Amino acid sequence: LMADAGLTHGGFYAHFPSKEALVREALAAASERSRNHLGRQVEKARSEGTDPIEAIVRSYLTAAHRDRPDRGCSVAALGAEIARRPRKTKDAFTAGLCNTLGVIEGALPEGTRDRRNTAVAVFSTMIGALQLSRTIADADMSQAALDAGIAAALALAQIDTR
Numbered sequence: 001l002m003a004d005a006g007l008t009h010g011g012f013y014a015h016f017p018s019k020e021a022l023v024r025e026a027l028a029a030a031s032e033r034s035r036n037h038l039g040r041q042v043e044k045a046r047s048e049g050t051d052p053i054e055a056i057v058r059s060y061l062t063a064a065h066r067d068r069p070d071r072g073c074s075v076a077a078l079g080a081e082i083a084r085r086p087r088k089t090k091d092a093f094t095a096g097l098c099n100t101l102g103v104i105e106g107a108l109p110e111g112t113r114d115r116r117n118t119a120v121a122v123f124s125t126m127i128g129a130l131q132l133s134r135t136i137a138d139a140d141m142s143q144a145a146l147d148a149g150i151a152a153a154l155a156l157a158q159i160d161t162r
Helices: 009-015 019-048 054-059 063-067 074-083 088-106 115-135 137-158
Strands: none
Touching: 009 054, 019 054, 019 063, 019 074, 019 088, 054 088, 054 137, 063 115, 074 088, 074 115, 088 115, 115 137
């Protein structure tokens, strides 16, 4: 990693006390980028008079996001790996996740009860649909997983798209 950045091994430790500290910094940066993207979707939807939670769900569950895990959500890309990391890294991941859930909570329709649990359910559905779609070799079936995820997430958020 340091060689790719044009730095020496010693240069790494001048910036980070450990490799795990670098992982935590990378997670924080990735989480902030994702959260900012979702926030922009919410702002755009509100300015256009459309539903913000629907904008989040539909911008997340796309073929482009499926096909570019390196540019997408760190939760979907790294969740299984984070489960094996030390507690401090899990704590950093959780902090970023809580901030992302806050954006989703704020986009839920007025009157939504138990906003945090609803946000968790919506985001969990989105992550699962994205991960599943990435594993399917058949293009139509992969798209069907994304479409089913959209429908399920919106149903959890009580958004009727009929």
